[in-house]
Amino acid sequence: MLDDFMTRATLAGIGVSLAAAPLGCFVVWRRMAYFGEATAHAAMLGVAISLTFEFSILAGAILVSLIMASSVTILEGRSLFLDTLLGVAGHSSIAAGLVIVSFISGVRIDLMAYLIGDILAVSNMDILMIWIGVGIIFSLVIWRWSPLLLVTMSEDLASASGYNPKKENFVITLSLAIVVAVGIKVVGVLLIIALLIIPAASARSVASSPESMGIIAAVIGILSSILGLNSAYLFDTPTGPSIVCVASLFFFILMTVNVVFKNKN
Amino acid sequence: MLIKISSLDVKYGYKTVLKNMNLTLDAGEIVTIVGPNGSGKTTLFKAIIGAIPISKGKIYTKPNLRIGYVPQQLKIDQTLPITVERFLKLAHKNFNKSLDKIEALLGSKDLLNIQVNNLSGGQMQKVLLARALINNPEILLLDEATRGLDQPGVASFYRNIENIRNSTNCAILMISHDLHVVMSSSNRVICVNGHICCEGAPESVATSPEYKALFGSDVDGTFALYRHHHDHKHDSKIER
Numbered sequence A: 001m002l003d004d005f006m007t008r009a010t011l012a013g014i015g016v017s018l019a020a021a022p023l024g025c026f027v028v029w030r031r032m033a034y035f036g037e038a039t040a041h042a043a044m045l046g047v048a049i050s051l052t053f054e055f056s057i058l059a060g061a062i063l064v065s066l067i068m069a070s071s072v073t074i075l076e077g078r079s080l081f082l083d084t085l086l087g088v089a090g091h092s093s094i095a096a097g098l099v100i101v102s103f104i105s106g107v108r109i110d111l112m113a114y115l116i117g118d119i120l121a122v123s124n125m126d127i128l129m130i131w132i133g134v135g136i137i138f139s140l141v142i143w144r145w146s147p148l149l150l151v152t153m154s155e156d157l158a159s160a161s162g163y164n165p166k167k168e169n170f171v172i173t174l175s176l177a178i179v180v181a182v183g184i185k186v187v188g189v190l191l192i193i194a195l196l197i198i199p200a201a202s203a204r205s206v207a208s209s210p211e212s213m214g215i216i217a218a219v220i221g222i223l224s225s226i227l228g229l230n231s232a233y234l235f236d237t238p239t240g241p242s243i244v245c246v247a248s249l250f251f252f253i254l255m256t257v258n259v260v261f262k263n264k265n
Numbered sequence B: 001m002l003i004k005i006s007s008l009d010v011k012y013g014y015k016t017v018l019k020n021m022n023l024t025l026d027a028g029e030i031v032t033i034v035g036p037n038g039s040g041k042t043t044l045f046k047a048i049i050g051a052i053p054i055s056k057g058k059i060y061t062k063p064n065l066r067i068g069y070v071p072q073q074l075k076i077d078q079t080l081p082i083t084v085e086r087f088l089k090l091a092h093k094n095f096n097k098s099l100d101k102i103e104a105l106l107g108s109k110d111l112l113n114i115q116v117n118n119l120s121g122g123q124m125q126k127v128l129l130a131r132a133l134i135n136n137p138e139i140l141l142l143d144e145a146t147r148g149l150d151q152p153g154v155a156s157f158y159r160n161i162e163n164i165r166n167s168t169n170c171a172i173l174m175i176s177h178d179l180h181v182v183m184s185s186s187n188r189v190i191c192v193n194g195h196i197c198c199e200g201a202p203e204s205v206a207t208s209p210e211y212k213a214l215f216g217s218d219v220d221g222t223f224a225l226y227r228h229h230h231d232h233k234h235d236s237k238i239e240r
Helices: A005-029 A033-053 A057-076 A082-103 A111-115 A124-143 A145-153 A155-160 A165-204 A210-235 A239-264 B041-048 B084-089 B096-106 B121-133 B151-168 B202-207 B209-215 B233-239
Strands: B003-012 B015-025 B030-034 B056-061 B067-070 B139-143 B171-175 B188-192 B196-200
Touching (some): A005 A033, A005 A124, A005 A145, A005 A210, A033 A057, A033 A082, A057 A082, A057 A165, A124 A145, A145 A155, A145 A165, A155 A165, A155 B067, A165 A210, A165 A239, A210 A239, B003 B041, B015 B041, B015 B196, B041 B056, B041 B139, B067 B121, B096 B121, B121 B139, B121 B151, B151 B171, B188 B202, B188 B209, B196 B202, B196 B209
Parallel strands (some): B030 B171, B139 B171
Antiparallel strands (some): B003 B015, B003 B056
């Protein structure tokens, strides 16, 4: 069954959508969209380094994303221009990554595969990695669900309740790095943030609790990747962008329905 | 003794926000902190709950001290859908067992299914106080909890706090946003401006030269216990 490239692609797409859903909610709630994007851009530098020294792209991407996210978090307390800092760190990482890759001689590397993903080329090994990532993120998020929600609402309330906001924030950062890394193959470093934000934002229109928002985001993400994948096959369009287009469609439909419904009441 | 703060310094970067703070709090005490904006009142609370690192000194808290913290405000992002019930559940693991208690704290169960984002200022204040009281705190930290309440609201809030203290012997440490009004049953008033300017019984602080120096001599006579207070200009002829 796993010999079929469409089956492999579907499994990979579902996996990444599942991992991205609960995390995407936190990214939206905490207004971390730009942080997430910068983390994803940093992964390109990780890819370049892994290609240069010929080790696992996954490990390289996770490592550099983590370093970048942690250093920005540490610097955040010391200066007020987080936005600018993220812009500088994220974009210089992606630029440096692309420059480094151009130096690598021999193997001809398809840059687009890293920027917007190449889901049709996922191997069984990639699928295994993606689903291990899903497992890790789900265990982390479910285990820390309540403190994460509390920290998201108010770090001071969390502190007063005996939680350590720094620890909880690291759970988010770590999960973000993992999602970015496993998402590279599927939608690439440029579009992974879309897969985080768009399903969560779509789910907001219809959700009434944090849990339902996470579940609805997961359903929208999975539907987007299946529909996107098949329409890409049908119309011969790039798969990553097609998946994101379908997700955006969900967003607009749900938002419109929500607005119309609310006006009626 | 619940809390003992000794020679506490807190810095943000290079800026010293609190210097040489000393404070002890015993069970059942009501202590009100007043001070101008940026004088470090909220910083002191954050140091007590461990939300910010301290630069010098010590904060001793009784082991396993149950703190009920009511922040100045709670702004939840519009994108986060969460009902009051779910929000209160986050504070307490055995929520279902004490649902009755929460209803009692909230005054009704009408609020339970409202989205936190849709609460009015007064409702939010009720919810935050209920949340702080859920785990039977030994100390309540109230940061400008009466902000946004009207005069009767403030009065009934203070009565409520006093009742809580009387029935549970819980210590109350509160920041008052109004420099001139202090809860009448405060055991002590502490006047903070980066350090402790003066402290003592409400009446003695009001007449102390440090208090006058900090808030200007025009405050003379305006320091009042809450039930006598009117802060509108047109009231002054009648009241004072």
